[in-house]
Amino acid sequence: MRNIVIFTIFAVLIIFSIQNESFSQVQTDEEREKAVKEAHKVYKRELPEKEVKVEKEKEEEPEIKKIKSKLKKLLPTEEQLEEITFRPIWKFVDKQSSLDELTGIETMSALLRDITRVYDPLVNKYKVSTIQIEIIKYNDIYELEYYWDEISGNSIEKILDNGYLIGYPNENSNCMFNHSSQGAVTLCKTEGYVIQSTIFDKYQEHYSYNKLKVGPKKLELNQDEMTTRIIEIILENIDKEKNIESKYELYKVLESNREIREIEHEENRIKKNKINSTIEEQNKNKLLGIEKDKKYGFQNFSCIKDEFGLVTISGQFNNNEVRKDEVILQIVFLDYKQNIIFKNSVSLVNIDEYETKRFLGNTKIKESFLTCTINVES
Numbered sequence: 001m002r003n004i005v006i007f008t009i010f011a012v013l014i015i016f017s018i019q020n021e022s023f024s025q026v027q028t029d030e031e032r033e034k035a036v037k038e039a040h041k042v043y044k045r046e047l048p049e050k051e052v053k054v055e056k057e058k059e060e061e062p063e064i065k066k067i068k069s070k071l072k073k074l075l076p077t078e079e080q081l082e083e084i085t086f087r088p089i090w091k092f093v094d095k096q097s098s099l100d101e102l103t104g105i106e107t108m109s110a111l112l113r114d115i116t117r118v119y120d121p122l123v124n125k126y127k128v129s130t131i132q133i134e135i136i137k138y139n140d141i142y143e144l145e146y147y148w149d150e151i152s153g154n155s156i157e158k159i160l161d162n163g164y165l166i167g168y169p170n171e172n173s174n175c176m177f178n179h180s181s182q183g184a185v186t187l188c189k190t191e192g193y194v195i196q197s198t199i200f201d202k203y204q205e206h207y208s209y210n211k212l213k214v215g216p217k218k219l220e221l222n223q224d225e226m227t228t229r230i231i232e233i234i235l236e237n238i239d240k241e242k243n244i245e246s247k248y249e250l251y252k253v254l255e256s257n258r259e260i261r262e263i264e265h266e267e268n269r270i271k272k273n274k275i276n277s278t279i280e281e282q283n284k285n286k287l288l289g290i291e292k293d294k295k296y297g298f299q300n301f302s303c304i305k306d307e308f309g310l311v312t313i314s315g316q317f318n319n320n321e322v323r324k325d326e327v328i329l330q331i332v333f334l335d336y337k338q339n340i341i342f343k344n345s346v347s348l349v350n351i352d353e354y355e356t357k358r359f360l361g362n363t364k365i366k367e368s369f370l371t372c373t374i375n376v377e378s
Helices: 002-043 049-060 070-074 078-085 141-151 156-161 226-241 250-256 258-288
Strands: 064-066 090-100 105-114 130-137 165-167 174-180 183-190 193-200 297-305 310-318 324-335 340-351 356-364 369-376
Touching: 070 090, 070 105, 070 130, 070 226, 078 090, 078 226, 105 141, 130 226, 141 156, 156 174, 156 183, 165 250, 165 258, 174 226, 174 250, 183 226, 193 226, 226 250, 250 258, 258 297, 258 369, 297 369, 310 324, 310 369, 340 356
Parallel strands: none
Antiparallel strands: 064 090, 090 105, 105 130, 130 193, 165 174, 174 183, 183 193, 297 310, 310 356, 324 340, 324 369
8 A cells, every 4th residue: 555655646746747847848949939039130131122223233333444464464574674774673563454344445554663762751862763654555546545535634646746855666656755853754656555654763863864955965865764765675575475576775766866856846946936925015015005007907916825725816907998797807727837727717797987896716726736817808
C-alpha cells in the first residue's frame, strides 16, 4: 500500500513538470516571434519611387569617363627627360586620361615636378617648377573646334598665329613657341592630335625666359629648352605608332623661321602705331567737340575693334543744298593685307538741306581685321 501511494505522488509530479515545460516553451516561441516582428519594423525602410529614379539618373549622367588611355605611351619617359637634363630633375606626379563620348575626343594630361627643389612657404624663394603636358586626340576637326572653344578663349589657329616663333616639323604639323617672365609654352597641331607643353619657371632656374622678344638680347632656343624637347619626343612617338621613323629638332625648326617672324612683328608694330595715332586723333576731336574743315559728304569716320572682336563704326554725313530721301552707304572691311573681308550696306533716310546725320553701329569680326572704308552707293 505504501509503495502505491509513493508511485502515485511521483507520477503526479512528473505530469506537472511536463505541463510547465510545455507552457514555458509555447510562451518563449510567442515572445521570439513578437521580437522578430518588432525588429523587422525597426530596420524596414520603404524608398519612394522618385528617389530611386533620381539615383538611376545620376548613374547615367557622366559623359566624360576616366579611362586607361593608350595616349600614355606617347608621353616622354623619365629616362628620356634625364637624357636632356643630364641628371634626374623632372618626375611625374600625376597622369590623368579621359574620353568624351559626345565628341569622341580623348585626352591625356600629365604633371612633372622639379624634384631637386623644395617649396619655401615663407618667401617662395625656391618655389617648385612644374611642367604641364596635354595631349588631345581627335577624329573630326569640327568636334575639335567645338571642344577647344569650351576650354580656351582663343582658337587654336589664333594661338598658332600669335606665337613668338612658328614652324612646321612636317607637312601635317604646325607648331608655335611663346614665352613670358613666368615660363613658356610650345603647342603643335598635327593630323589627329593637339599637343601642348607648358613650363612654370618663375625664377628662371631651367631657362632664361625673361629675355626680350626683339633686339640683340632676345630669347633664342637651343637644345636645353624643355617644352620644345618634350613636344618633339611626343611627335616622334606619334610617328612610331604609324610605323614612321623620325627625328625632330623642333627648336631648330622654330629658330629657322625667326627672320620671317621678326619682319611680321615689325610690320604689325608699325601698322598698330598708325592705327593708334589715328584713333587718338579721332578721340581727341570728339572730346573737344571739333569738326575740322567741315565738308559735304562723310566726316569723322572710324572703325575701331576691341579685344572681343567687336568693331564699332561711327561717323557723320554732311548733306549739301539738295534734300535727299535716302543715302545708301557701303562699308568695306579690310585685313592687314588690304584684302576685302566682307561688305555691308547702311541707309540714311530723309536728309534735309545742309543737314548733318550721325551714324553708329557695331559688328562682330573674327578675321584679322585692320580697317574699313565707306562710300556712297550709286
